Amino acid sequence: MVISAFFACASLDSGRPGRFLWRRLARLLPAYMAAVLLTYAVQRWIAPEGWNQLDGRDVVYNLLLINQWLPDVNIVDFAYWTVPVQIAAFIAGAVLVKRMRGRKLRVFLWALVVTPLLLRPLLDHSHALFVFYNGFALHRAQLFAAGIAIWLWHKHRMSTPHFAALLVATLMAQAIHTTEYGSTLGFGLLLLLVCAAAAGPDWVFFAPIATPVTWLAGISYGVYLVHQQIGTVVMDRMHAVGLRSWWLVAGFLTSALVLGWLMTKFVERPAYRLLTQIQSGSSGSSPRRPAPPVLPVSQPRTALADPLTELRLVGPLTVQMR
Template sequence: MHRLKELDVLRGFAALNVMLYHYTTRYFEIFQIQNQPKFEWYFGHHGVELFFMISGFVIFMSLQNVKNIKEFILKRAIRLYPAYWICILITLFISAVYSIPRSNDFSSFQILMNFTMIQGIFEIPNIDGVYWSLLPELFFYFLMGTLYYLNFLKNIKIIAIIWLIWMILNKSGLFPFGEYFLNLKYGMFFLAGIFFYNLKFKKGAIVDHLIVLSCLFTAIYVNGETYNLIIYPVWFATFYLFIGGKLSYFNWAPLLFLGSISYPLYLLHQNIGYALITYLYTYFPNYFIVILSTSLMMFLLAWLVIKYLENPLSLFLKHKFLSNLNLSEKSKITTDLNHFSHKNALEKSR
């Protein structure tokens, strides 16, 4: 299946939303800075929910195109962990060189646990605050992988209804079990992504629309902030535009670039960004200039991570661990490796 550029645009938009929230709102809340700029982007606080919807769509799509559970696990691990490990090392290095505000003095055990991505289960602090959202992703991957292995994905509609009812009962206090491990706070966004996939590629019936709308109302009920009455319908409407082919107008090079660096940008931007804002403000006492400069530097850092670290490492891991794929996929991986090596050789010869 060809790559959906609109999803890259949405990823970039979600990452930018979260980053702007942290830089224009959260930074000033954390450090109790009085001369807060007049502009802020509180709505970016909900960019993570858009990420979850994208994940629901992509994971369900991936499960339609894998041969077995081992392939699914390896592909997800290679997609998530290399960039994550690299970003942890960069954050730790910068934390050691510069004084990052509110950074914890992590023990060796806590650092090692952070490399697993499951540190939240054991209430071990995250090296960077944004890592919290990776655990709901892992829980969702585990659930979907289990359903795939048991051949239960054909019953996804029944599973969705049971899951949504469980979320509502849990929020109501009538069935207060499993909130953490069953994603009862954010599972409706993953579910919505699944049924948007059905609507786009499987000519979903009216029941798929009804489940999507149920996901929206459940999200508003379970996560009852006033802003959610605005933001959540916007995210769902955006996905309806996507499945209707209306987001292709936004396939612009800058937005696609932002989507291509969205994962490391998300992982790197918070603590390092706070340090940059604090440092730059001592020389340029204008928060608009400082936030703009910090954002541009984070774009550059994320791009460097993708180009020179994450891409070659991921290609190596794919070649090593996914060698039993079908020949066309294996040929593509080998071609990518050869292209990467040839491109690097050309750049060094200049």
Template sequence: MTSMTVRPVPDAPLDATEPRRPERTTPRPEPRLRALDGLRLVAALMVAAYHYGGRGGEITHAWGSSPEKQFPTLHNYFAYGCLGVQIFFVISGFVICMSGWGRPLKSFFASRASRLLPAYWAAVLLVTAVFALPMVTYKALSPSDTLVNLTMLQYPLGVDRVLGVCWTLWAEVRFYALFALCVVLPGATRRRVILFCAGWTLAAAITQGARQPLLDIVFMPEYAPFFIGGVGLYLVHRDRKDVYGWGIVAVSFLIGQHYAVKELWNAADPNAFAHRTSFGIALVVALGFVAVAAIALGWLNWANWRWLTVAGALTYPFYLVHEHLGWVVVRALHIGLGLPSAETFALTVLSMLVLAWLLNRYVEKPLTPRLRAALAKMR
């Protein structure tokens, strides 16, 4: 997210019979929403808690036993951390609508590509290199699969993933493409954004009913409500009395919590690692919407500390590397050095934050502006 954004005067309501007010052509900057940066890091830490202590699988090998035994009480709460992804999607909808408003397509593409790719490439190469070390017990991918991973298209191509979290990036990329084609390319206006949200919501519902794989890939009904809800919250940020914006948010929450409960409620499985309740899942989703809404309405403008900007900058590289490299650190600290579970958990999170700072400082800061400038010059 850039440090400044614009807030044009909203264009005419959907009713074509009402007089159109001229849209402001000169951007009016507003301060960075630092609370949004803090919320990003909270969502990333939720996902980390889930990966380290809220599920079984590979992390069991890292701990030497099930995380359920390492965190007898907390593992049930850590299990809800996977919903940090849905909160990320709401934030993304808000930020992409904000950053894409008034920006030409080439600039939008350059901004998104330069934001995602440098840290992603570095994370793929770093995880591959670490997993190839003889003292690390995790298997590295083949050179061919690693090269495909650099394209960020490994998930739809069916290639093994270097980064477990890359499936969320595939969802993000599809959202960017839809928003770019439907809103950025023709030019963002309030009317066009509202129609985009309504059209995507309807298309996602039809996709769910049609059960066609191609439509599912394009319209991703299980994630669409969260992106759309974030877009609706940006409309509310521009005008808190925007009835259409609030309507988009309400419908998106109602549909989004349904998909979250449907996917994550495992009460019927007696062997499930942790039993999330349907109420708990819906509550976390609601809190995510409420948190972004509070930021959109300006209620958290008092949280304007500079360190939140740093927190926001660390979120993406932390998110990329924390899972697989976290396994290595957990095993080294807990089994190798014999540290207790709580200390291992805290030191693993801290080490991943330090690594994220290094990636931001030595990869993102020098490469992101250069890549953006190179892409912006392309004809």
């Protein structure tokens, strides 16, 4: 979410909000919908008996991106909780980009960090607030604030002391929301690396591995969509035939890379080309950028993060996560 917010700012700063939003949706939604159907099919027909807790209603609500607003609906793959949150953030960014400038934007960033903390004590007293809080994953809002702040600092639009204070507040909020101080420390180190990458020159020492890294970056959204639940089923089926240890890891990684590449090549990129051609108003000609950029900027790699950390996890969703 941090990196996604950073690149969203770069796109919004140099382009039209409507164009930005359409392209983000064109990249995210078709592949997501295909992945929902594929993941459901794998759990329904390949996973062992008793694994699948999903039904047609769950699939429909997942496709409509409203499953997080309905406590009795199972999520098809727990990694997918980030997708509706991303889309909501992109819509908000497109709407607010012309209104949030200068001091207003800096105040808004602090509000993203502080407001969810103030709402936490009220969650046990209001079911409507609890649903709203979870639906928008407000306890992850500080991650978007950090990404925006890094971009502002990188563009010399935020002073270093102010930037440092906001990042410290982000880490404090992350620790409070998750109560996982070790992972918060790791997240802090990651933020420092992102800051170094944003502020410094290109890291030329990565040149020898640039080609494979670029390829992996190009299929990373597809990998994100298919790696978790399907990968777990793959490991289970491999275990059932007697394979153990590193064979399971190899199977998990191979399935993620192969299916992620297929999702990118046959769904994400063709759908993106078609939808951006529609936006350009000429379905018979290529848009200015006919394919998604090599480096994915619309999806964070937080697939294993728990969107309901320290909140309620009950019912079929808990069963599905086991």
